Amino acid sequence: MRAWLMEAFEGTDALRLGEVADPRPGPGEVLLGVRTSALNPADAFLARGLYPARPSLPHILGRDGAGVVIEVGPEAGGVRAGDVMGILRCRAGVETWGTLAEKVVVPAASLAPVPPAWSLDEMAGAPLVFLTAWQALTQWNDPPAPPPAGAVVLVTGASGGVGVASVLLARSMKLGIVALSRGTGKASAFRAIGADFVVDPRDPDLKTQVTGAIGPDKVDLVIDTVGGPLFPQLVSMLGYRGRISVVGRSGGDVPSFNTGTLFFRRNRIGGVAVGDYSPDEARTAWEDIVARLSGIGARPVIDRVFPFEELGAAFARLEGGHLGKVLLRVQ
Numbered sequence: 001m002r003a004w005l006m007e008a009f010e011g012t013d014a015l016r017l018g019e020v021a022d023p024r025p026g027p028g029e030v031l032l033g034v035r036t037s038a039l040n041p042a043d044a045f046l047a048r049g050l051y052p053a054r055p056s057l058p059h060i061l062g063r064d065g066a067g068v069v070i071e072v073g074p075e076a077g078g079v080r081a082g083d084v085m086g087i088l089r090c091r092a093g094v095e096t097w098g099t100l101a102e103k104v105v106v107p108a109a110s111l112a113p114v115p116p117a118w119s120l121d122e123m124a125g126a127p128l129v130f131l132t133a134w135q136a137l138t139q140w141n142d143p144p145a146p147p148p149a150g151a152v153v154l155v156t157g158a159s160g161g162v163g164v165a166s167v168l169l170a171r172s173m174k175l176g177i178v179a180l181s182r183g184t185g186k187a188s189a190f191r192a193i194g195a196d197f198v199v200d201p202r203d204p205d206l207k208t209q210v211t212g213a214i215g216p217d218k219v220d221l222v223i224d225t226v227g228g229p230l231f232p233q234l235v236s237m238l239g240y241r242g243r244i245s246v247v248g249r250s251g252g253d254v255p256s257f258n259t260g261t262l263f264f265r266r267n268r269i270g271g272v273a274v275g276d277y278s279p280d281e282a283r284t285a286w287e288d289i290v291a292r293l294s295g296i297g298a299r300p301v302i303d304r305v306f307p308f309e310e311l312g313a314a315f316a317r318l319e320g321g322h323l324g325k326v327l328l329r330v331q
Contacts, residue, residue, distance in 0.1 A: 003101030006059040009049035023105045025073030034330045037099040038064035038125035065099030066124035076108035085111040086123035109279035125325030126300040129161035136245035149174040157225035172292035232257035
């Protein structure tokens with residue numbers, strides 16, 4: 001099969017399109033013929049050796065994908081050859097070979113059918129980012145549950161896959177939504193998917209802009225995919241018992257800040273990791289996500305689909321200018 005091979009931890013520019021033997025499914029696994037794959041920022045981090053996982057080389061990146069089941073291994077109940085399925089969440093692309101290839105082996109328990117009225121492309125790019133956004137929104141309750149209706153959520157890096165998913169899910173939860181995104185060109189697109197306010201994070205009066213927009217309310221929850229110098233400003237905008245769900249760090253290291261600002265408002269900061277989901281937990285969350293999107297008449301947002309051979313251009317698009325998921329047409 002054809003695959004994009006990672007032969008060193010030298011970044012996505014060093015990936016090479018080559019031929020490797022087809023993988024074979026083991027017990028509880030299936031071989032999926034990948035039709036569409038999707039890119040994630042974590043792929044680029046892993047390619048540079050900046051991710052906790054250190055898979056053996058050569059490795060194949062790619063955590064998202066959808067296609068047709070080719071072969072079913074022993075003890076892989078509930079799935080048959082010919083089924084059209086998408087990947088929810090598993091080790092593919094992290095510890096085992098991923099979806100930047102014509103075929104991938106995944107656990108049968110980590111597959112789900114394409115929701116009614118969705119395209120295969122929409123399914124290919126949706127599960128990982130929506131499961132991430134779901135955890136970011138619900139992790140502060142025990143058991144996990146959405147914030148109360150009317151709470152204000154602020155989403156950084158809102159044009160990315162997790163950002164768009166967070167806005168859509170927050171809309172389904174009837175939350176107030178502030179989307180941070182560079183420039184003003186995407187403001188109408190953000191409002192169309194549910195954002196109440198759109199603010200440029202580079203605004204020198206960012207806090208004033210946000211607090212002025214939400215009026216007497218305070219930010220109850222931040223979903224932060226950026227980190228970097230922006231982070232202390234996010235902390236300063238939190239209200240009493242405000243929370244920050246940390247999803248990514250595309251903005252780099254967070255500068256030092258006065259942790260005393262957390263004290264009297266009882267603020268909390270917590271990481272998000274969908275790797276914590278068991279297959280059953282991921283499926284339960286996914287079913288709720290699909291139902292919520294159906295309830296508001298929404299579907300995943302696709303930015304652009306690139307040919308399989310144009311991986312470099314696809315990663316370049318992922319680095320800036322996109323709104324939603326960047327996909328590859330594999331077969």
